Amino acid sequence: GAGVSQSPSNKVTEKGKDVELRCDPISGHTALYWYRQSLGQGLEFLIYFQGNSAPDKSGLPSDRFSAERTGGSVSTLTIQRTQQEDSAVYLCASSLGSYAYNEQFFGPGTRLTVL
Amino acid sequence: SQQGEEDPQALSIQEGENATMNCSYKTSINNLQWYRQNSGRGLVHLILIRSNEREKHSGRLRVTLDTSKKSSSLLITASRAADTASYFCATVGGGGSNYKLTFGKGTLLTVNP
Numbered sequence: 001g002a003g004v005s006q007s008p009s010n011k012v013t014e015k016g017k018d019v020e021l022r023c024d025p026i027s028g029h030t031a032l033y034w035y036r037q038s039l040g041q042g043l044e045f046l047i048y049f050q051g052n053s054a055p056d057k058s059g060l061p062s063d064r065f066s067a068e069r070t071g072g073s074v075s076t077l078t079i080q081r082t083q084q085e086d087s088a089v090y091l092c093a094s095s096l097g098s099y100a101y102n103e104q105f106f107g108p109g110t111r112l113t114v115l
Numbered sequence: 116s117q118q119g120e121e122d123p124q125a126l127s128i129q130e131g132e133n134a135t136m137n138c139s140y141k142t143s144i145n146n147l148q149w150y151r152q153n154s155g156r157g158l159v160h161l162i163l164i165r166s167n168e169r170e171k172h173s174g175r176l177r178v179t180l181d182t183s184k185k186s187s188s189l190l191i192t193a194s195r196a197a198d199t200a201s202y203f204c205a206t207v208g209g210g211g212s213n214y215k216l217t218f219g220k221g222t223l224l225t226v227n228p
């Protein structure tokens with residue numbers, strides 16, 4: 001079937017605005033992850049979902065960041081009151097389960113630019 | 116936070132040559148994986164090596180793992196222009212998490228035709 005899809009592919013917003021980033025995982029994948037890639041910090045883990053629950057939110061950089069997953073499928077990452085340091089590529093990945101050897105399949109990412 | 120450090124940061128070679136990239140990490144791991152990224156977008160999984168394995172092959176890729184030195188290497192043989200990309204190592208485990216990928220900073224490989 002289709003791979004992981006993300007929308008939008010690019011988002012330009014003004015500082016202080018809220019943004020929503022969407023991820024559609026591979027059908028049947030119970031685990032979903034968000035990562036962020038920025039010039040200064042490289043690739044960083046943000047949050048992990050198993051089903052609709054998020055047992056690990058340790059990578060979310062501030063309380064302006066939140067995420068949810070519904071129906072064990074689509075996930076939305078929301079950034080409130082965006083700041084320029086939020087500019088990055090946001091990558092979503094999914095896997096069959098959260099077993100250590102489960103391959104994580106990545107989407108193409110959303111490039112967020114905060115002006 | 117970054118777990119691994121790749122070196123070199125950038126590597127430029129001619130088509131047909133071999134490319135070797137190295138990765139070092141800091142904590143104990145469950146497994147180590149290599150990913151490729153084209154044009155700063157989606158990551159493609161290349162190969163996974165478990166902590167009890169020392170070497171693994173997949174096509175033109177050869178990965179080694181030395182847990183005593185906390186290091187891994189990725190060798191791409193007979194490189195092609197299409198191999199031009201950024202390559203990242205990522206570790207799993209070693210901190211109670213069996214799902215979180217902790218990435219290194221990556222090596223930018225350029226293969227000149």
